[in-house]
Amino acid sequence: MSEEGKIIKINIEEEMKTAYIDYSMSVIVSRALPDVRDGLKPVHRRILYDMSNELNLYSDKPHRKSARIVGDVLGKFHPHGDSSVYDAMVRMAQEWSMRYPLVDGQGNFGSVDGDSPAAMRYTEARMKKIADEVMADIEKDTVDFTLNFDDTIPEPTVLPTKIPLLLVNGTSGIAVGMATNMPPHNLSEVVDATCAYIDNPEIEVADLLKYVKAPDFPTGGIIYGYEGVREAFETGRGRVVIRAKSEIEHTHSGRECIVITEIPYMVNKAEMIKKIADLINEKKIEGISYINDESDRSGMRIVVILKQDAVASVVLNTLYKYTQLQSVFPVNNIALVDGRPVMLNLRDLIHHFVRHRHDVVVRRTRYDLAQAEKRAHILQGLLIALDHIDEIISIIRGSDTPDIAKASLMERFGLSEAQASAIIEMRLRALTGLERHKIQDEYDALCKMIEYYNEVLASEPLQMKIIKDELLEMKEKYGDERKTEVVFSAEEFNPEDFYADDEMVITISHMGYIKRTPLAEYRTQNRGGVGVKGSATRDEDFIEHIYVTTMHNTMLFFTEKGRCYWLKVYAIPEGTRASKGRAIQNVIQIEPDDKVRAYINVRRLDDKEYVDNNYIVMCTKEGVIKKTKLEAYSRPRQNGVNAITIKEGDELIDAALTSGHAEILIAAREGKAIRFPENTVRAIGRTGAGVKGISIEEGDEVIGMVCVEPENKKDILVLSENGYGKRTDLDDYRITNRGGKGVKTIQITEKTGKLISIQAVDDENDLMIINRSGITIRTAVTDIRLAGRATQGVKVINLRNGDQIASVMAVPKSEEPEEAPAAETTENQGEGAASAPETAQE
Structure with missing residues (x-):
C-alpha cells in the first residue's frame, strides 16, 4: 500500500470526544450565544453588516427585496439555510419580538398571533434609524475584521454599536450544554445606569437598580414581584413573573x-x-x-x-x-466574553459594553488623527507651493517628466513624495486668492482637530466623557417610556406606601354594596336641606351605613350574625358619590344571608399595649351588651372570626372601640335610653354571649349604642325616622344600673315617627343623613340647637313622598362654605322649632 493510502488507527472514544467538543464550541462561539460587546449573534451581525456596507440599505435608502438581502448574506458571509437568515431578519423587524427593532420591514412580517411572515420574495427591508447607530464608524478601523468562510471578503468580528444592544434588546439561544435567555430593557434606563457606572466604576448592582428598574418587554404587561428581578440583576439568573x-x-x-x-x-x-x-x-x-x-x-x-x-x-x-396570562421569563445571562461563555450580572454587562465603547472611541480617534495628519501634511505642502508658486512652475516646466519634477521639488523644498505629488496634481484655480484662503483655513482647522485628538488619546477621563455624551445623545434620540409596569407582590412591599392617608367615606347599602369615596366630595348644606344624590341604588335598595375613616386604617367589620372581618380601607373598591359600589360579598367573605352592621376603625393591631388596653363593646337588638379586649381581634383571618354568640331571633346592631372607662348609652326604638358606666360590664372572651344592657318591652328593639369617653365632652343627638332631631346634654341622662328600662330620650309622636338614630356629637361634627331613596344631606351639628331630653326636637331634613331616614352618621366638620340658602320654612316644629333658614337642593 502506498504511503498516501495508509490507514491510521485511532481510538473511537477519543475521536468522538474531540469531534463533539469541536462541534459544541463551534455552536457556542459561532452560532447560539451573543457577544457581550455588541449583543449580537453572528447571523444578526452579518445581516446588519451586509445591509449597510454591501447593499447600502441605511434608513434613508429605499427598501429592497428580502430575497436579495438573504441571498447576499448567504453568498458572502453565512453559508447556512436561507430560512435561518430570513427568520433572524424577520425577528429584527417585529415590534413585539424586539424592544428596539433594527430592521424596517415592508410587507407581511408575521403577527403576535404566531402567523408566519410572507415569503422573502414578497417582503422588503432596510435598516432602522437606530441600526445606523449600531454601524456608525465601522469604516474607521474601530473593530477587528476577519475573512469570511471562503477567505474572499472581510467581515467584522464585532460591531461598533453606540447602543448597549445586549441589555436593551436581550436575546435567547440554545447552545450545546448551555443556553442563554436575556430579557430586554428600557434604553433610557440602561443609558442612565451606564452613565452612573462611568462616573463610578466601583458602583454596586444595588445602586444600579435605582436606574434600571426591571426588564422592559416590547409587549408591555406587568412584572409581578421583584425578588426574581433583583436576583437576575445581581447574579445573572432569576425568574421574572409577567402578567397580562x-x-x-x-x-x-x-x-x-x-x-x-x-x-x-x-x-x-x-x-x-x-x-x-x-x-x-x-x-x-x-x-x-x-x-x-x-x-x-x-x-x-x-x-x-x-x-x-x-x-x-x-x-x-x-x-x-x-x-x-401569567408566564415566567427565566433569566440566564450567558454571553461570550473574549470568546468564552460567561454568566454575567447587570454590572458585568455594563462594564463590558463600556470597555468595548472605550476601545471603539480610542481606535476611532486614532483613525481620525491619522487621517487629519495625512491631510494636514498635504495641505502644508500646498501652502509651501503657493508661497513659491513662480519657482514651482519654473521647476515643473523645466522638467522632462513628472517623476523628475517630483524629485526636483522634494530636493528643493524638502517635501515628501505625497506633498510633491499633490503639488504636481494641483489645479490652476488653486492659485486664486480665495482658494489660498480655503486651504489655509482648512489647515488651521485640521491643526486644531489634531490637537484635540491628541488630547483625547492622552486623557482617559476625556475618552469616558465622549462615551457618556454619545450615550446621552442616543437616549435623547431613541429613549422612550417604559412599556412594562412593575407591581410588587403582597409579600414584598407595604401597600400603605402607595396610598396617601386621605379621609374617606365608606358607604354600605341595605343590600350589601360597599364603596369608598373621598370625604371632600360631599358638600355642606344648611339644616333642613333636601340634599344631594349620595349613591345610585336599586329601587328596593337604600344606603344603610355610612362611616368616615382614612386610607391606612384597618376596618373591623361586624355582621348581624356576630362575625368579625378585617379589611384595609385602601382594599375597599373606590367609587364616586353617585356610584353603586361593589357587593360586599365580593370584598370580604361573609355569608350570603349576613349583613355588616358596624365597623371599628383601628391603626395599630400589632401594638401590644394598644390592643391590651382598648376594648370592643357590642350591643344586640334585644339589648344584650358584651365587652372584649381588642387583643382578641388583633390577628386577621381571611374568613373572619366569631365576635359574639347571638341567640336565635337576636342580631348585632352596633359595636364600638372604647378605653374601658367610657359612658355607655343604649337607645330603643320607642324613645327610651339608658346610661351606665362601661366598667360595670366585665370583659369576657371572644365567643361569649354578653349580659343584659337594657330591658325593652315586647315589640320594641334597640336602635343604637353610644360610647362617650370621659375626656371627650359630647352631646347626645337623636333623630327620628320622619326627620326630627335634637341635641341634649349628656348629663341630662342620669346614670342608672345596667339592665334597667332607661329614661325618655325623645318625645315620640305620629309626626316624628319612631327613633332611628342616637349619636354622640360636638360642635366640631357635621351630621350626614341618608334616607331610603338614596338622598344624602350634610348639615352642621351647630345648626341643631340644644333641647331637653323629653322634647321632640326640630326638623333636620325635609322628606318627600313618604320617604324616611335610613342612616345617620356624625362626621368631622367640613371646611367648605355652605350652600346658598333658599326660602325659609314656615312650618312650626313645636318645642325646639326650627329657626334657621332651610335649603332645598337636589
Missing part, C-alpha cells in the same frame, strides 16, 4: 368583563385564547360566559365576558394560574 395587563369593565347589560390589553412577552395570542376557550369548555375555569378577540390596528383587546354571579377578581386570578 387587564381592566374590569361593564357591558351594556351591566355584566362585568375582563378586558386584556397587553399580554406577556413571547406569548402567542391566538394559542392563549384557544387554551382559555378549551379550559372553559372543560369546566376547569368557572364564571366565564365567553371570550372574544377584539384586537385591531389600534391595539390589543381581548374581552372575557363573565357570568352574572361571577367575581371578576377570582376569575382573573384563576386565569393567571391556569393560562399564559
